[in-house]
Amino acid sequence: MKKLISGVLACSMLLALSGCKKDEEETTTTATETTIEATESTSEATSEATESTEATSEDTAAETVALMSYAEYAAAAVDSPVTIEAFVQAKQSWWENKATVYLQDEDGAYFCYDMACSEEDYAKLVEGQKIKVSGFKSEWSGEIEITDASFEIIDGNWVAEPVDVTELLGTDELVNKQNQKVAFKGMKVEASKDAAGNDVAFLYKWDGSGEEGDDLYFNVSFGDKTYSFTVESYLCDKSTDVYKAVQGLKIGDTIDMEGFLYWYEGVNPHITSVTVK
Numbered sequence: 001m002k003k004l005i006s007g008v009l010a011c012s013m014l015l016a017l018s019g020c021k022k023d024e025e026e027t028t029t030t031a032t033e034t035t036i037e038a039t040e041s042t043s044e045a046t047s048e049a050t051e052s053t054e055a056t057s058e059d060t061a062a063e064t065v066a067l068m069s070y071a072e073y074a075a076a077a078v079d080s081p082v083t084i085e086a087f088v089q090a091k092q093s094w095w096e097n098k099a100t101v102y103l104q105d106e107d108g109a110y111f112c113y114d115m116a117c118s119e120e121d122y123a124k125l126v127e128g129q130k131i132k133v134s135g136f137k138s139e140w141s142g143e144i145e146i147t148d149a150s151f152e153i154i155d156g157n158w159v160a161e162p163v164d165v166t167e168l169l170g171t172d173e174l175v176n177k178q179n180q181k182v183a184f185k186g187m188k189v190e191a192s193k194d195a196a197g198n199d200v201a202f203l204y205k206w207d208g209s210g211e212e213g214d215d216l217y218f219n220v221s222f223g224d225k226t227y228s229f230t231v232e233s234y235l236c237d238k239s240t241d242v243y244k245a246v247q248g249l250k251i252g253d254t255i256d257m258e259g260f261l262y263w264y265e266g267v268n269p270h271i272t273s274v275t276v277k
Contacts (some may be wrong), residue, residue: 035191045258065134069110076137082146083134086110089181090260090272091232094122100234101125102260103180104132104160109179111262113138115149130156143263162258170225174267182261182269186277189253190219190226201249213238216246220255229257232270245274253277 065081086103093100099117103110114131117125125131135149162183168174169184191199194208202218204210206228216231217229238243249255261272 002009008209010056015132023184031070033248066134070105073110073124073137074108078137078139078144081134081135083132083158084110084146085130085132087155087156087160088128088129088131089160090235091122092232092270094119099125102181103131104180107159109160109181109261110143110179111143111179111260112149112151113145115146115151121153124153128157128159130154130158137254140264141182141226141264164262169227169267173213174261175263177261178263181262182259182267183259184220184222184259185257187220187222187257189251189255191251192219199251201251201253201267202246216243218246218249220257229269229271230260230262232262235260236272242272242274245276246271249274249276268270 001017005253037159065083067083067085068076070084073084073195076082082103083105086105086109088101089101089104090102092102094117095182097118098114099122100114101110101112102175103112111134111137111215115133115135130153131151132154133149133151135146138145138147140189162181163177164185165174165177165182166187168177181242189201192201192208194200194203199205200208202216204212204214204216206215206217213229213233219226221227231243231246234245238244254277256275256277258273259269262268262270
């Protein structure tokens, strides 16, 4: 009987000890899982905070970079933040609170594409108005521009005189005048081919597939080289004098022109004035 009682007591003790061990293991496991969850939660929060900080840094990078001279802007790497001060020379377009404008100072010129701008502020961007712009230097098919930009209006007024670059056509020096207000003198209107293969003095769109109101493209020569010039319809629409002047051109006309030295896969000036000689 004692052996039986002793055996029963021994079994009870083993079960009790086993239950305690299991409870300890479950408690330890639960504590470990809680610690892991807390660590993961902390890591996620830290990661989100880091990403938020990085995004904020990118958003404010263009706002915090020091004011640049034109030489410093020209030397800056593509995609780097830039800040410049310059004078409005022409407004090309506005929509969805974004403005595209030509700017210039005494040393060089800038093309600001889709700059953040309310309609009210767009009305203030009159020719000659000085503004401070912060954004990123970008490149598109050879055109150097400022994108993702914001601006503020500051005191100052200046309008650039067109620089005659006729003799620079076909040279490597011409690109140094990119986006400036320029003039071309004594150039000859050459034939373009319309969609039917006919010789014409100008085209609606680059391939002749457009209609009145679209961009105008026309060929002009200087010496033995021919170039394609454009009347950008956002900059100078069909109601403007230059648009009507190009519509009236004849093959063989000699013309003087003014405009902005835009670049697209090579020189592609946006013409704002045409005078037949």
